[in-house]
Amino acid sequence: MQFFVRLIHWSGKIAASALILLVALVVYDASMRYLFQSGSITLQELEWHLFDVIILLSIAYTFSHDAHVRVDIFYERFTPKTKAIVNLLGSLLFVLPFSLLIIYLGIDFVALSFSQMEASADPGGLPYRFIIKSFIPLAFILMMIQTLHVIVASYRTIRGV
Known part of the structure; x- marks a missing residue:
């Protein structure tokens, strides 16, 4: 389980590193466009790809830190056991099946x-779009792993273990 x-911790670190890179890239790209009228489709697509990686790798990490969106107005007032029941049911009924x-x-x-070696359709765009698309199932495999962790922790809390 520790592995x-x-x-999931490292997926968050990779996402954070990609965010720093994305910020630097956007500053550079915007500076080049507005100061020197020099734009690049490649840089814009790289920004989109980094954004995809950031979002997808952050999903499980955010869930692991209980920082995801929920209706806290009710949840924060629940007892730890009631919170565990909500987490268990939400994980089993919604997060895991999704x-x-x-x-x-x-x-x-x-x-x-x-199989198509999918690449950008834009002239000057990035090749290897299939690599970015592979982050979709990867992100949800990580999410499923984190969800199983939440289910076990919630069950233990409910049982008082």
């Missing part, structure tokens, strides 16, 4: 992209 905790669905659909989506 998966570290894996993650499994995205993984199931995403694998064929990525396989098709790999």
Whole structure:
């Protein structure tokens, strides 16, 4: 289990590093466009790809730190046991099935992209779009792992273990 905790932790670190890179890239790209009237489709697509990586790798990491969106107006007033019940039910009924669905659909989506060696349709765009698409099932595999961790922790809290 510790391996998966570290894996999700590192996915967050990679996302944070990609965010720093994205900020630097946007500053550079905007400066070049507005100061020197020199734009680049490649840089713009790289910005989109980094944004995708940031969002996808942050999903499980955010869930692991209990920093995801929820209706806190009610949740914050619950007892730890009630919170665990909400987390268990939410994980079993919503997060886990949704993650499994995205993984199931995403694998064929990525396989098709790999088989076509999908690249940007724009002249000067980035090749290897299939690599970015492969982050979709990967992100939800990480999410499923984190969800299983939440289910186990919630069950232990409910049982008083």
